[in-house]
Amino acid sequence: MSNLFKYTLRIADSSLVLGQRMSEWCSKGPTLEEDIALSNIALDLFGQANGFYEYAAELDGSRSKDDLAFKRNEREFFNHQLSEQENGNFGTTTVRNFLHDAFNFLFYTELASSKDEILAALAAKSLKEVKYHLRHSSNWLIRLGDGTNESNLKVQEALDFLWQYTGELFEMDEVDNDMLDNGLGVDNIQLKIKWDELINNTLKKAKLKRPIDGYMATGSRKGIHTEYLGFLLAEMQFLPRAYPDAKW
Amino acid sequence: MQNGDTKHIWKLLDLVPDPEIPVISVVELGVIRDITFADRFFTILITPTYSGCPAVKTFTDDIKKCLKENGIRNFKIKLIYSPAWTTEWMTEKTKKKLKKYGIAPPGETVVCPQCNSKKTQLISQFGATACKAMYKCSDCLEPFEFFKCI
């Protein structure tokens, strides 16, 4: 399998898994408007995943985009561990998404100038939507962080917990390096500098303390995940696996 | 249609309404990017408004149905992502139609489609469809949808 395929698949996986998480909010949002917002974000993420899977399937040549989404097991998924973390309370979801949106925003900004025309087009398209997601999650982070003692405490707790999953966003393995060397992929090390700045600015506005870097989880690039991904996939993949010829 | 009259196809597609905002056509929405004719086949290039917009499937089916009803079978539809769809492609005429329908058209200021007041406030960045946000007029107090600028 080519590095381009692996790279594209990773992006698709993160979008799909985070999208699935967001779809779990459908009918459970704190207000009607927010319910609609969270479901809309899920839809955007599924749409983005669809584009990247379509391309990955084309590069793969033997599997369809649905095969890729529904017929791979946990250890064959390469999404960031951050994206599979449980929704928790609304504050936890806000923090997880903010950290991920900030990464995605910067990542797609860079990927939009990839030498691979299709990756560049998909990135440019996704960027427009992710900008909007980032605005949404940042606004909520500031509102909750700079809100009541209770809301501040909840988002600070979520931030302290989720911080360990931010390290691997910026790792570079042989796939990342090969993609970067060929002008196709993103320099995650450079991205980290911009991400830090963006995160620090928003955390300051939200009156939240940036956690100190401690233990950092790693492994998603090799298919290693936290316990939550298996349950997520079991729910998401049940129907197409139980009824392989089902059409919808 | 063997003569490859793409103008005729544009005209037909201008009759296909957007599935979510039926007062404007898919052409006016800007999702039809190009129509070409080669090797006896029309190729219709379409682009989604939002990546996950569920209307894409619906309007693709509607386009097929419309062309077939008009006796055109020699066509293919191709989905493209670049250039990414933007509300900047929307003409002033289309914006007027949206306003008349009760949706504030994309623009720098959000103007109440009911009373034209510029005193409006955001209720939610997201709306009933991916392309809209929810606003409220501070003068006439009517809630309304705003077509988001992207």
Ligand SMILES: [Zn+2]
């Ligand atoms: Zn008004």
